Amino acid sequence: MSAFDYVESGEVDGRRCGRLHLGSSLTVAEAAELRLALMAALEDCAVLTLDAAEVGEVDVAGLQGLCAVHRTGVARGRQVLVTGLDVGPWPEILRLAGLRRHEACPLSNDRKNCLWL
Amino acid sequence: MSADNQNETNQYLTFKLDREIFALGIAKVREVLDYTAITRVPKTPDFMRGVINVRGGVVPVVDLRVKFGMAPTPQTVNTCIIIVEINLEGETTVLGALADQVEEVLDLDPAQIEPAPRIGTRLRTEFIKGMGKRDEQFIIILDIDRVFSGEELASVAGGEDLAQAVRS
Amino acid sequence: MRERPNDAFREEAYELLAELETSLLELEDNPRDKDVIGRVFRAMHTIKGSGAMFGFDEISAFTHEIETVFDLVRNDEILVTKEMVDLCLLARDQIKAMLDAAGGHLEVDRSRTAHLVGAFRAFLPQAAPAEASPAAIPAPAAAEGAATRTWRIRFRPAHDIFANGTNPLALLRELCELGEARVVAQTDLIPPIDDLHPEVCYLYWDVILTTTADANAIRDVFIFVEDDCEMTLASIDDGGCLDDGDSRKLLGEILVERGDLSAADLERVLTERKRLGEVLVEDGLVKPGQVAAALAEQQALEKQRQNRPAADAASSLRVPAERLDKLVDLVGELVTVQSRLSQTAAGREDAVLTAVAEEVERLVEELRDLTLNIRMLPIGTTFSKFKRLVRDLSRELGKDIELETAGAETELDKTVIERLNDPLVHIIRNSIDHGIEMPEVRQVAGKPRQGTIHLSAIHSGDSVVIEIRDDGKGLDRDAIRRKAIEKGLLGEQDEPSDHDLFLLIFAAGFSTAQTVTSVSGRGVGMDVVRRAIDALRGTIDIHSEKGRGTTIRVRIPLTLAIIESLLVAIGKDRFVLPLSLVEECIELTEGDVAAAHGRNLVRVRDQLVPYLPLRRWFAMEGARPPIEQVVITSLGGQRVGFVVDHVIGEHQTVIKSLGRMYRDVQGISGATILGDGSVALILDVPQLLQGAEAEEKVATHG
Known part of the structure; x- marks a missing residue:
């Protein structure tokens, strides 16, 4: 079984929803696999929720992957959300990496549409 | 400190020990205090009278008369303590010297000062910087650093063995 | 009364050398520890850099040789050996000698320097003739030491930085640890997911760092990735100017300064009325991330300005020791005057005077405690010196001894610590020389080959108890007794308790050593200990068990004042x-x-x-x-x-x-x-x- 587990999670307002479980590690070692899983998931649904609650280890490659899928989604009129960023290493990682909504994303000047907390 | 060599002034503080008049270069003198009770430090030579409080510091007081072989300085209304800064092996130390009476600050032209006589004084000549004169009276100018030179002080504490001190 | 920069360098260098020694000893135990290797390298690097800056060319050139070797070590090209650590320790001593010489116009043994340089060069592969002069020394942006400043750092890793295992987050973390940092990621280079190369680094960062660390310390963070990243560093506020309220920078200026925006564009946009950041982004003149970073910078500056008084109070300050001594003197006088006031007040029945006297008494007491506290330092600095002592001496004697320490953080008056050094050295030397047996002897006795000296400090009431415990052979009761009788310290018939007998080793002229060595045994050591401890108003106690070891306990009052x-x-x-x-x-x-x-x-x-x-x-x-x-x-x-x-x-x-x-x-x-x-x-x-x-x-x- 893949570390990245995708499930359909029904429809909201006629939009197909999907949920991708991110495994315990989002590092450069998994980056290629992550990219494929993200691409597949984004193909499949209009509202993609990334569940990051189980992530224990993450590096810049992982962060970039999530950023990339988010901006691709936005460009295609799809919604990409991420949950579980308030647990585990996330708060510290996001602080260190300087990824904060309203600061970093070129797509989110309106401050509503950033992947990150 | 080399300062007192360079800034050597011609001014001297004169004072009396018994009936003789002595003088100290003014640069050595920090202040003159009235006599105050002196705390005796036990088991020290007689010329070391003890310590006093000078503005929060503890300063030893010496009895120059005893040091120079005279009778101890009696306490009178005129007795003073001259606070001097002396140079001991390169370190500046403050101490008080008892004087029977402090007289005046005197200008002495270096030309008027004669070298210490070899005879005719009770003092060891190395303690004397020179002899001045005022109204036909000789003034002994002290070399105060020499008076308290390291060798002299070392004998002060003189390694008295504790156990022996107790036995005696 | 400002310190000359040279003095500042020397002082800092002495501190670095002390740390270096600790790191080297650690390295000896863990020769593969990357952290420690990094610390050694950075210490050398800093000494070299600041040395050159302040004109200590000899030190700089010499340190460069060691740095070169450690550069290879941290790149895994050569391994740390015991021999290398030995050489490094000698080199450390040599740098110290050079510093000493610079302070007191002494001469350094140049042949020794040359010898060490040769030895270090021998570590280099194919013994390449190392460059004769120090390599380019990073031009430090600023020379000053401990002032709090705000820096703007742009860190742009090379695309392939992941390839050599570097994690940029670790560098950011290190940077954050230097002070108060705001990190803003620049994500504009991240492509759509389909075009993403998973192993390429697209992110880069702007960091606004408010810190007391200097430019070198900041650069040092990136020292291992120097070739794998672009790093620019600029001071955007040097502490002192901040009082000037009007110097607050506008967002536009910051962007221009960073080169993210041209002055002409700024001029044009400023004529419009919208919020600058929005306008700039809308017009595509700058990227949102750049605005965000500039905003962060603006906020950091404002925050620093607001926090300045608080920050200053919290940060540490270097004060010449004489000034502290003077302060203690004055407080001493105040205590004396206060007791006179209390005495006077007690002699009169004046309620107001009594109240004032009591108030003054309370304040003076507080002031006294606070003042004495300022002079308190952790005893650990002395401990690390002992580590070196134990290492060198035990080797000289062919013994295997480990020094364990505990309670390094225990605080004592600065003067007390200084004056404790000699007696502790004597006690530890004595343990090494007479206490701990040769490894073979220990083995025969069923003990581990390695002997242990345990050094600990602990607070106990208004004193500190320092314990030196070894697991050596213990004191020889009969030998001490014989010696004591011979020296007339004990009567033939006296039968003192073990405890009283052991205390005799601290008596003047007492020594049971069979041979006189360079280490101890000249019959003065323990006598000196006694006198030094007495002078500190401390006490010594001793316990010993034959075959099991000796414990010496020194109790010292916290302060001498x-x-x-x-x-x-x-x-x-x-x-x-x-x-x-x-x-x-x-x-x-x-x-x-x-x-x-x-x-x-x-x-x-x-x-x-x-x-x-x-x-x-x-x-x-x-x-x-x-x-x-x-x-x-x-x-x-x-x-x-x-x-x-x-x-x-x-x-x-x-x-x-x-x-x-x-x-x-x-x-x-x-x-x-x-x-x-x-x-x-x-x-x-x-x-x-x-x-x-x-x-x-x-x-x-x-």
């Missing part, structure tokens, strides 16, 4: 004793004296305690009163009484030196000024105790 004491009178003279040594006071009547049949012993409950009549001991004039007081003291488990006319009470004693003239007076360790302005003498209890012992011995032997 002000102590609680007991004020007593003999005639009209007054004396004080450290209260920490006083157990109780009892009366001594003429009847008691008669009952003791000429022996100076007094019964305290069930124990006979020897006493010393101070009036007689000090050969003071005057007759003793019919009822005297005995102050019973306890020192190192020994109780001795001191007979005085009467006990006045407790007194807060500001210790004053008696000065040069009275430095060798027996039984008196200093003086203090009483409330009425007169001087009281401080009794030297340990020294008097020896006197009392001698007296008692004389009495018993007839």
Whole structure:
């Protein structure tokens, strides 16, 4: 079984929803696999929720992957959300990496549409 | 400190020990205090009278008369303590010297000062910087650093063995 | 009164050398530890860099050689060997010698320098002739030390930075640890997911760092990725200017300064009325991330301005030691004046004066505690020196000894720490030389080959207890006894307890060493220890078990400046004793004296305690009163009484030196000024105790 587990999670307002479980590690070692899983998931649904609650280890490659899928989604009129960023290493990682909504994303000047907390 | 060599002034503080008049270069003198009770430090030579409080510091007081072989300085209304800064092996130390009476600050032209006589004084000549004169009276100018030179002080504490001190 | 930059460099370099020594010793135990290797490298790098900056070219050039070797080490090209650590330690000593020389115009042994340089070059692969002069030394942006400044750092990793295992987040974390940091990621290079190369680094960062660290320290963070990233560093505020409220920077200026926006574009946009950041982004002139970073910078500056007073209070400050000494002196005087005030107030029935006096007393007490606290330093700095000592000496002797330390954080007065150094060195040397056996001997005795010396410090009331424990062969009771008798320290018939007997090793001229070595055994060591500890008003205790080891416990008062004491009178003279040594006071009547049949012993409950009549001991004039007081003291488990006319009470004693003239007076360790302005003498209890012992011995032997 893949570390990245995708499930359909029904429809909201006629939009197909999907949920991708991110495994315990989002590092450069998994980056290629992550990219494929993200691409597949984004193909499949209009509202993609990334569940990051189980992530224990993450590096810049992982962060970039999530950023990339988010901006691709936005460009295609799809919604990409991420949950579980308030647990585990996330708060510290996001602080260190300087990824904060309203600061970093070129797509989110309106401050509503950033992947990150 | 080399300062007192360079800034050597011609001014001297004169004072009396018994009936003789002595003088100290003014640069050595920090202040003159009235006599105050002196705390005796036990088991020290007689010329070391003890310590006093000078503005929060503890300063030893010496009895120059005893040091120079005279009778101890009696306490009178005129007795003073001259606070001097002396140079001991390169370190500046403050101490008080008892004087029977402090007289005046005197200008002495270096030309008027004669070298210490070899005879005719009770003092060891190395303690004397020179002899001045005022109204036909000789003034002994002290070399105060020499008076308290390291060798002299070392004998002060003189390694008295504790156990022996107790036995005696 | 500003320190010259040279002094600042030397001071900093000495600190770095101390750290370096610790790191090297650590490296010896863990030669593969990347962290430690990094620390060694950075220390060398900083010494080299600042050395060159301040004109210490010799130091810089020399350090460069070691740095070169460590550069290879951290790149895994060569491995750390014991030999390398040895050389590094010698090199460290040599750098120190060079620093010493720079301070005192001494000469450095240049042949030694050359020898070491040669040895370091031998580590280089194919022994490439190393560059003759130091490699380019990063031009530091600023020379000043500890001021808080705000820096703008742009960190742009190379695309392939992941390939060599570098994690940029780790670098950011290191940067964040230097101070207060705001990190803003720039994500504009991240492509759509389909075009994403998973192993390429697209992110780059702007960091606004408010820190006391200097440019070099910041650069050092990136030292391992120098070739794998672009890093620009600029000071955007040097602390001092911040008071100038009008110097607040506008967002636009910041962007222009960073090169993210041209001045002309800024000019044009400023004529519009919208919020600048929005306009700039809308017009595509700058990217949102850049605005965000600039905003962060603006916020950091404003925050720093607001926080300045608080931040200054929280940060540390370098103060010349003499100024602290002066402060302690002044507080001492204040304590004296205050006690005079309290005394005066007590003598008058004036409620207002009494209230004021009490208030002053409270404040002075607080001020005193605070002031004495400022001088407190952790004892750990001395501990690390001992590590080196143990290492070098045990090798010289062919022994295998480990020094374990505990309680390095225990704080003691600065002067006390300095003066503790020598006695502790003596004790530890003694353990190495005489205590711990050769490895083979230990093995035969069923002990581990490696011996252990355990050094610990712990607070206990108003003192610190320092314990030096070894697991060596213990003290040889019979040898000590023989020696003591031979030296006349003990009578033939005396059968002292182990404890009393062991204490004799601290007596003057005592040494049981069979051979005289360079280490100890000249028969002075332990005697010196005793005197040094006495001078600190401390006590020594010793326990030893044959075959199991020896424990020496040194108890030292926290501070030398002000102590609680007991004020007593003999005639009209007054004396004080450290209260920490006083157990109780009892009366001594003429009847008691008669009952003791000429022996100076007094019964305290069930124990006979020897006493010393101070009036007689000090050969003071005057007759003793019919009822005297005995102050019973306890020192190192020994109780001795001191007979005085009467006990006045407790007194807060500001210790004053008696000065040069009275430095060798027996039984008196200093003086203090009483409330009425007169001087009281401080009794030297340990020294008097020896006197009392001698007296008692004389009495018993007839």
